Amino acid sequence: xxxxxxxxxxxxxxxxxxxxxxxxxxxxxxxxxxxxxxxxxxxxxxxxxxxxxxxxxxxxxxxxxxxxxxxxxxxxxxxxxxxxxxxxxxxxxxxxxxxxxxxxxxxxxxxxxxxxxxxxxxxxxxxxxxxxxxxxxxxxxxxxxxxxxxxxxxxxxxxxxxxxxxxxxxxxxxxxxxxxxxxxxxxxxxxxxxxxxxxxxxxxxxxxxxxxxxxxxxxxxxxxxxxxxxxxxxxxxxxxxxxxxxxxx
Amino acid sequence: xxxxxxxxxxxxxxxxxxxxxxxxxxxxxxxxxxxxxxxxxxxxxxxxxxxxxxxxxxxxxxxxxxxxxxxxxxxxxxxxxxxxxxxxxxxxxxxxxxxxxxxxxxxxxxxxxxxxxxxxxxxxxxxxxxxxxxxxxxxxxxxxxxxxxxxxxxxxxxxxxxxxxxxxxxxxxxxxxxxxxxxxxxxx
Numbered sequence: 075x076x077x078x079x080x081x082x083x084x085x086x087x088x089x090x091x092x093x094x095x096x097x098x099x100x101x102x103x104x105x106x107x108x109x110x111x112x113x114x115x116x117x118x119x120x121x122x123x124x125x126x127x128x129x130x131x132x133x134x135x136x137x138x139x140x141x142x143x144x145x146x147x148x149x150x151x152x153x154x155x156x157x158x159x160x161x162x163x164x165x166x167x168x169x170x171x172x173x174x175x176x177x178x179x180x181x182x183x184x185x186x187x188x189x190x191x192x193x194x195x196x197x198x199x200x201x202x203x204x205x206x207x208x209x210x211x212x213x214x215x216x217x218x219x220x221x222x223x224x225x226x227x228x229x230x231x232x233x234x235x236x237x238x239x240x241x242x243x244x245x246x247x248x249x250x251x252x253x254x255x256x257x258x259x260x261x262x263x264x265x266x267x268x269x270x271x272x273x274x275x276x277x278x279x280x281x282x283x284x285x286x287x288x289x290x291x292x293x294x295x296x297x298x299x300x301x302x303x304x305x306x307x308x309x310x311x312x313x314x315x316x317x318x319x320x321x322x323x
Numbered sequence: 324x325x326x327x328x329x330x331x332x333x334x335x336x337x338x339x340x341x342x343x344x345x346x347x348x349x350x351x352x353x354x355x356x357x358x359x360x361x362x363x364x365x366x367x368x369x370x371x372x373x374x375x376x377x378x379x380x381x382x383x384x385x386x387x388x389x390x391x392x393x394x395x396x397x398x399x400x401x402x403x404x405x406x407x408x409x410x411x412x413x414x415x416x417x418x419x420x421x422x423x424x425x426x427x428x429x430x431x432x433x434x435x436x437x438x439x440x441x442x443x444x445x446x447x448x449x450x451x452x453x454x455x456x457x458x459x460x461x462x463x464x465x466x467x468x469x470x471x472x473x474x475x476x477x478x479x480x481x482x483x484x485x486x487x488x489x490x491x492x493x494x495x496x497x498x499x500x501x502x503x504x505x506x507x508x509x510x511x
Contacts, residue, residue, distance in 0.1 A: 107376075210379065214376060218373075
């Protein structure tokens, strides 16, 4: 497969898997309005994944359609970040996961909007508007719950402690990133970290939250090595196409 | 007259009593100006813990089906209402107090939504209602008037317009017409 195809798929997988996670939560949010917000955000991520997978399918070197890429690849073939596949847990875990990823994606799409590949640049420009809203939404919850009640503060600290071990992986720059960056089509994730940290540190301070160094950091998603949670997620997400191949409705 | 972002103080409003008396989030009234529209039109309400969340909730709840270009929210408790079948509010008099600015919304007929009509200065809500009726409700063309202190209306910042409003435009699936309905289903 071409480097571009692999690159499209890894970013599609981040969005597809997170979309599925958020969709699992729909109808469980504490308020109707928040339920709508989360459903909207899930649809935004699904939309980005769809654009990227359709572009990958159009390039053609996988020989698969966008639907086949989404529903007929196995766990080892998914190259999403470990962070996005982590289970929902409580509302604190959902919002911390979302904020850490939103802040990353905002920088990512802003950078990729300058890609020399016009389709990538177009998708990124659209996604960056959505990411700006996503950050605003999750940032608000971080501050509200972190600097809220004793209970909400403790839950947020716990969520940060649980999820922080997946942070470094977001900024790992592998040979594919280097190849895409050299070609002018991609961006090295390491280059996004400074801006990400500035926003995250300022937000945690405002929210009276803390993170310690978490060691060891977990990584492997980009090479298809996942936590135990992804297999369960895919089982549910892909059940229809696996049970009734080619089914449409 | 058409203008955006009237008197945005930018400060989140938190902690007032829940307007509908339950233990959940307080209620906020939502006003949307559509693309091509001249004024902000009432679009029902949302629940939210503060002004910032009210704006985001209003966006997610009401902008999926209509194309908004500007959004206002205000705590329901900040609205003073007058209906044409109600007695007039106490005549303004002895105000003495300092005037503040009020935004006026008029419902022209039953079944229609309240529409932003303009703004005026007044010292009390009763005074604002009376003046609003004098200025904006001539010839019996209004059946209901709301006045809201301008300082309690929170507007989406135009600098955020791309993130607030643009993402909905290319999502055609938000319209029911996007979906093919099988013939067997008949009329829905």
